[in-house]
Amino acid sequence: MTAPLGKDLVGLEDLSAQQIQLILDTAEPFKEVSERPIKKVPALRGKTIVNLFFEASTRTRISFEFAEKRLSADTVNVAIQGSSVSKGETLVDTARNLEAMRIDMVVIRHHASGAARFLGERIRSNVINAGDGKHEHPTQGLLDLLTLRDKFTTIAGLKVAICGDVLHSRVARSCIWGLTKLGAEVAVCGPPTLLPRGLETLGVTVMHHIEDAIDWADALNVLRLQLERMEGGFVPSLREYNRIFGVTRERLGRAPRELVIMHPGPMNRGVEIDSDVADGPHSLILPQVTNGVAVRMAVLYLLAGGSPDWRNQPADDR
Amino acid sequence: MPTTSRMLDERSMSRALSRMASEIIERCQGTEGVVLVGIQRRGVELAQRLADLLQRHEGRPVPLGKLDITLYRDDLQSIGARPVVGETSLPRQLDGQIVVIVDDVLYTGRTIRAALDELADFGRPRRILLCVLVDRGGRELPIQADIVGTTITTTADDRVDVLVKERDGEDAVNLVRGA
Numbered sequence: 001m002t003a004p005l006g007k008d009l010v011g012l013e014d015l016s017a018q019q020i021q022l023i024l025d026t027a028e029p030f031k032e033v034s035e036r037p038i039k040k041v042p043a044l045r046g047k048t049i050v051n052l053f054f055e056a057s058t059r060t061r062i063s064f065e066f067a068e069k070r071l072s073a074d075t076v077n078v079a080i081q082g083s084s085v086s087k088g089e090t091l092v093d094t095a096r097n098l099e100a101m102r103i104d105m106v107v108i109r110h111h112a113s114g115a116a117r118f119l120g121e122r123i124r125s126n127v128i129n130a131g132d133g134k135h136e137h138p139t140q141g142l143l144d145l146l147t148l149r150d151k152f153t154t155i156a157g158l159k160v161a162i163c164g165d166v167l168h169s170r171v172a173r174s175c176i177w178g179l180t181k182l183g184a185e186v187a188v189c190g191p192p193t194l195l196p197r198g199l200e201t202l203g204v205t206v207m208h209h210i211e212d213a214i215d216w217a218d219a220l221n222v223l224r225l226q227l228e229r230m231e232g233g234f235v236p237s238l239r240e241y242n243r244i245f246g247v248t249r250e251r252l253g254r255a256p257r258e259l260v261i262m263h264p265g266p267m268n269r270g271v272e273i274d275s276d277v278a279d280g281p282h283s284l285i286l287p288q289v290t291n292g293v294a295v296r297m298a299v300l301y302l303l304a305g306g307s308p309d310w311r312n313q314p315a316d317d318r
Numbered sequence: 319m320p321t322t323s324r325m326l327d328e329r330s331m332s333r334a335l336s337r338m339a340s341e342i343i344e345r346c347q348g349t350e351g352v353v354l355v356g357i358q359r360r361g362v363e364l365a366q367r368l369a370d371l372l373q374r375h376e377g378r379p380v381p382l383g384k385l386d387i388t389l390y391r392d393d394l395q396s397i398g399a400r401p402v403v404g405e406t407s408l409p410r411q412l413d414g415q416i417v418v419i420v421d422d423v424l425y426t427g428r429t430i431r432a433a434l435d436e437l438a439d440f441g442r443p444r445r446i447l448l449c450v451l452v453d454r455g456g457r458e459l460p461i462q463a464d465i466v467g468t469t470i471t472t473t474a475d476d477r478v479d480v481l482v483k484e485r486d487g488e489d490a491v492n493l494v495r496g497a
Contacts, residue, residue, distance in 0.1 A: 022402075029386065029403040038439040041389035071389075301389075301403075 011136035067296035141174025156183030412441030427461035
């Protein structure tokens, strides 16, 4: 029987609605594992997983590491400073060397869009994309979906506005694919300099006023203004960005209905989101982080060969 | 050609469950400190039935939990087909309690091995009993049930189907020969 997700998880673009639902359904029981007195199950005992991070990451790397450890996998973290990559080794050589040490899975974050697919096509191990350039960050998209499903019970018909720096955001792409596949209505909102051209072809509505997004949406996914990628003068100043696009309590107060706020982190408080919104009653930011571990456990488990179909299980295997 | 024969019908299954409930009371001298834990999937319904019977006999509710052993199976690496993970929810306190594991069919014993491992991660019960509706033989591990509804002699080609009203619309135990 083939694994239900295939060998790699590169992006939500590649998955069907059924596969996305399967991951969300599988994440459900994994939430409970993290609440146990002993937060560990033996499902991936004996599997070796390498977390290969070519870019700085705290939340995602720790979240993956918790997910791996709670499934009893053995993990190794490779940070790029001080590794042979800084001596000029290529991505494929690094991965092949790791494979020669008999690993089973690679979780990769890389600054180049397409790095995860490139690697997945060249090594036998399962590859999980933990963010590649401006392409996708599928587990972030999945945890956003899980958090929305927890809140609204279903994604279909939901109106979600993705606000801010869509241009530099792999989270935005994964979110757009995931949400549209599950039947949500998606809008993106930001200054024209931060919205890539051709977004409409993905089936999303484009807005340029944060007030319009707040007026329309059930949920806002507020993206981080990627200050480190802001060399090119995409916005005149952070203060001006906050004045025009900041999600503030005052703006939310004018919303026609209650809406929930998500943010993939790390937040620039006082820039794209105000503190009293981030910490306010409508914020789902910390539930997102909790769900991140469950979703990553589900992805690891399913890629390792877990099947969705208990009905094919021989009934006499007891 | 598989042939199906009915080993228990609704009435005989209900009688078996009543007797099993009485045996639990007898072995545990009441229901003080008893926790019933049903194994997903049909062990959960059977544990619920037994809990109702125990409450009727002893006049007070018995804590009830459910256990999914999927993540503790010993064949995760070798077989592709794995059931989707079900819900696990156990009473907060297992330390010092008498845990009665309830399952529908006891066969190889591997499910129970996994259940024992999993329970150990939740606490240290004073005692663990195993209560199954059907013991079909064929053990691959040194595990035996303490309380058995009915014993059926089977071969590896047979299948035992336990049906419960809550899930399947009727109460029955069927033996499918040559399945």
